[in-house]
Amino acid sequence: MMNKTSTRTLTIGAIAAVGVLALATPAHAESEVSEPASFTSAFTVMATPDQVVNPDGVVTPGQEGATGTFTFRVNSELEIICYDITLNGVSGDYQSPAKTATHIHQAAAGQPGPPRIAFPNPSPVGDGPRTSSGCLQGPFTTGIMANGVDTGDGFTLAQLESGQSGFAADSHTASYTAGVVRGQLTAVPVGGVDTGAGGAAGQADAAGIVIGSLAFAGAAAVGGVVLHRRRHLDAR
Numbered sequence: 648m649m650n651k652t653s654t655r656t657l658t659i660g661a662i663a664a665v666g667v668l669a670l671a672t673p674a675h676a677e678s679e680v681s682e683p684a685s686f687t688s689a690f691t692v693m694a695t696p697d698q699v700v701n702p703d704g705v706v707t708p709g710q711e712g713a714t715g716t717f718t719f720r721v722n723s724e725l726e727i728i729c730y731d732i733t734l735n736g737v738s739g740d741y742q743s744p745a746k747t748a749t750h751i752h753q754a755a756a757g758q759p760g761p762p763r764i765a766f767p768n769p770s771p772v773g774d775g776p777r778t779s780s781g782c783l784q785g786p787f788t789t790g791i792m793a794n795g796v797d798t799g800d801g802f803t804l805a806q807l808e809s810g811q812s813g814f815a816a817d818s819h820t821a822s823y824t825a826g827v828v829r830g831q832l833t834a835v836p837v838g839g840v841d842t843g844a845g846g847a848a849g850q851a852d853a854a855g856i857v858i859g860s861l862a863f864a865g866a867a868a869v870g871g872v873v874l875h876r877r878r879h880l881d882a883r
Contacts, residue, residue, distance in 0.1 A: 677764075677799075680784045682729055683722045688808045689837045692717035692816045694830035699817065701825040702759045710820070712736045715828040717816040719751075720837075723804040729782040734769045734818060734828065737777060741768045742821040746790030749779070749818040751807070756831050760815070761798040762789040763807075768818070807832075 694715030701707040713736040720729040732749065741748035747765040754760025764787045769777035787799035807814060817829035 677783045677785050677787045680727060680782050682782050683725055683727050685722060686720045686729075686837050687723045688721045688811075689835050690717075690719045690721070690807075690811055690832040691835050692719075692830040692832055694816060694818075694828035696823075696828055698756070698815075698829040698831075699823070699826035700757060700759055700829075704757070704759050706757075707825040709823045709825070709827040709829065710737060713828050715816070715818060715830065717830070719816075719832070721804050721808060723808055726785040726804055727782055728764065728785075728804055728807075729780075730766055731780040732766065732769050732778065732816075732818075734777040737818070737820065737827050738774055739820045739822045740772055741819065742824055743819045744791060746788070748820070750789065750816065751832070752815050752817065753802075753813060754815045755813045756815070760813075761793060762791055763787065763799055763802040763814075765789045765799070 696709035699709040716733045718731040749766045749768050750762035751764040752760045767779045769779040788797045789799040791798045811832045814832045817826040820827045
């Protein structure tokens, strides 16, 4: 398992020299970046164990009593997605064939689907709340290959915005490999009185979006997310 706290490009493997870097770095590798000044859309997810399905589409409940709250803020013009993820009641280590165990899948409710974006796993691993937040800029990779192509290859945030109901967020553990919790993305307003941000669409204060999104999802109990806290990337 690899843990790091930085804003460096998320790539796998050591690169010996800059000359080799140009040849060896994947053509598509997302970077952790600073939060943009505006967003084009925002989404929230209330993830629960009963929404989990296995790769065959069979309902495979995750960990009883576990919950997950995912808030995503998107700037599709810059290809940046900012995330705030909180898992509660989750035990055990993460496990996934992807490069991390926390994802957005292109999958309608009750259906399986490929991961399109892999996020740093919420930490710390233990019995308490696990959190992860930051911003990633595409192109995106997942580490899962389908027909010789990474399932994140070619995926854009404009696709996410145009079909959010067909996307789900989840996380996977060693005991619940199909998913410990899962939930569908739901669009929430960007700015304006609906989120308490007080700005026009696309010009919202990030903290206001997060607070409004959590309230929209009924997740006030997991509030207190600090947007600019240090991000710990736990990649398997």
